[in-house]
Structures are given as structure tokens and as C-alpha cells.
Amino acid sequence: MAGTTRRTGGAAAMRTAQRTAAGALLGTGVLGLVLFSLGRERPWQALGGGLVVACAATVVGGALGFLFGVPRVRTGAGGAEPHGSYAPNTNLEQVSDWLTKVLLGVGLTQLGSLGERLHQLGTALAPALGGGADAVPFSAALVLYFLLLGFLAGWLLTRLALPRVLSGADQAIDLFLAGQDRDRKGDRVGADDLRMRAMQQLGLVGTSTERPGDLPGSVLPAGPAAGPENVVAEVRSTARRSALTADRVRELFADGSEGRRIQALALMQGDPALADLASVLEAIERPRSGFEQYHALLAARGLLSRLPAEEVRLLRDAVAGRLMAPDGIPYGSDRSWLAEKILSRLDAPVFLPQQAGPSAGEAQPTGSRPAAAQPSGAESEAP
Secondary structure, eight states, X not given: OHHHXXXXXXXXXXXXXXXXXHHHHHHHHHHHHHHHHHTSSSHHHHHHHHHHHHHHHHHHHHHHHHHHHOOOOOOOGGGOOSOTTOOOOOHHHHHHHHHHHHHHHHHHHTGGGHHXXXXXXXXXXXXXXXXXXXXXXXXHHHHHHHHHHHHHHHHHHHHHHHHHHHHHHHHHHHHHHHHHHHHHTTOHXXXXXHHHHHHHHHTSSBOOSOOOSSOTTOSSOOOTTOOHHHXXXXXXXXXXXXXXXXXXXXXXXXXXXXHHHHHHHHHHHHOGGGOOHHHHHHHHHSOSSHHHHHHHHHHHHHHGGGXXXXXXHHHHHHHHHHHHSTTSSOTTBHHHHHHHHHHHHHTSOOOOOGGGOOOTTSOOOOSOOOSSSOOHHHHXXXX
């Protein structure tokens, strides 16, 4: 705990120092421009012109810093792309590499005439700062200062932020594609879980709770690098091959520890035949954690096409109650997305089986679902 606190304090101090340094550099340039403008015949005009010149130089410098800082796509063994499902577009990387070499080449060839070029630039910009012989070197110095400042800011932002954004987008695409593959194989619960994780990666939905570092009490040993999501996915994938019965899964949930309860919910997700609605409802209405409630909602998602009318009503009341409760499911979270999706399915009309023998013109009653024959709409639902 002390080590974590020390690292957190060190990171906060580093961020404070970075902001202070950035503010000092920017403030020094602006302060110099203000002091110079106060000595001009028309100070406001000189200040306005100087600010425009400084902003233009910063933008140009930032664009150059971006070109120099564009990251390269990391390739795997033998030059293969890290994502087998698609090839990332590297046009920006190629253009950046080409322009960088051109700019460096042109700059080196014109290095001898740099002083003359700067004098010409200062002469051209001097009227914007009030004119006069002293405005020529100040204009050139102002452009150089903010050009370098913009270059440094653009390069740092590109190097620090762009790789993280691109990596996050690549991971989200992989999760979406894996979800589509799961959907084609009929694993709708696993597909929804992967889509949710992809949306969390992109920041489209919030994570309603911190993921536990492990699953205490789980009967499935996890490796040192396995996170709780991977453990749950592993349990879900083995559910149909497991020799466990619905009664055994119910007992596993009733064990009481959070790890056993989540493992039981994962088994219910993987094989709806092992599901127990009472256990799912308890985890939705009285969860030990948000992580448990999320997986209870996933388990309920897989049960929608199997529930009779009375159990549909119980599930609808439980999910709607937690959505509306002040201390219930947070709006905009992963659980909120799942809960709303479940309610949208439950609000759709359901019909009794045809073998009940109603006449051709008689309207089918709603509010119930056949236990044996599953309606085709539940199986062909778009993800």
C-alpha cells in the first residue's frame, strides 16, 4: 500500500512539474510580447499582430512536430501485421516519413542562408508589430520561439497520445471482430461480452465498477497473468463440456463466496440449460459487486428465449427496478447497456405455441412464451 501511494504521489508530482514547465515556456513568450507591445506607439495593434504571428508559428510548429512524431506500425515475426483480420492503413506513416526526409534535406541545403531568410521574415512581419528597425529582429525571434514551442508540443502529444489511441482502436476492432465470430457460432452471450469490452475500450460506455484483481473463492485456478475477464471467459467456454448439472451449479452459486457465485454465473452464460433464474435474479437485485451484477445480466441475456411468461415478468421487474433505483445500475455504464438491451427484448410481443389450437382468425395472446419451441425472432436477433 505504501509503495502504491508513493508511486501515485510521484506521478502526480511529475504531472504538476510538466504543467508548470509548459506554462512557464508559454508564459515567457507571451510576457515578452506584451512588454514589447507596451513600448510601441500603438500597443494594442502591436499586441494583436504579435499574437496572430505567435499562434500561426505555433500551429506550423505543431504540424511539423506531428509529422516527426507519427508512430510506426509494429509488425510481427516475418513482417506480418499484428492483426490477422485486417491490415492497418499506414498512409499517414508513409507521408510523414517522406515529408520528414524532404524537410530535413531542404533545411540542410539552405542552412547557409538561414540568417538572411530570418531577416527577410522579420522584415515582412515587422509592420504587424508596429514597424521600426527594432521590430525586425523581434518578429524573427517571436516566430522562432513559438515555432519551436509548437514543434515540441506537437511532437510530445503525438508520441505520448497517438500510440495509445491507435492501440486502443486496434484492440477494440479485434474485440468487435471476435464478437462477430462468436455470434456466428451461436454464442450470443460471449458476443455481447466482447462487444461491451470493445465499447469500453473506445470509451463509448463507462465501466461501472473496478474489475477485481482475482476471483476469491473460485474453484478454477487462474494463472498469474490471467485477469478476471479471462477466467470468466474460460469457464464460459467449458460450460457445455462440463459434467456439472443445474443442481450442482445452483449449489455452487449458493456457496456464498463471490468467486463461486461468478463462476456459477459464467457456467449459466455458457450453457443456459444449467441456469437457475432465482440465482440470476438474486445476483441482479442483491449483487456482491458490480462485476457480479454485470455477469448476472449477461446470464439473463442468454435466458431470454427460454423463459415462460411468469419468469419473463420476474426478470423484467428485477432489471427495471435496478435501473430505476437511485443506488442501482449507473446510467451509461456497461450494466446499463445490457439492462436496456434485455428490457427491449422483453417488451417485444411473444406468442403462445400454435399447438394450443386457436382458430385462424383468433388473435394470439401475448405475455407468454413457449417452453419447448423457441420463436425464430429470438434466434435470428441482430446483435
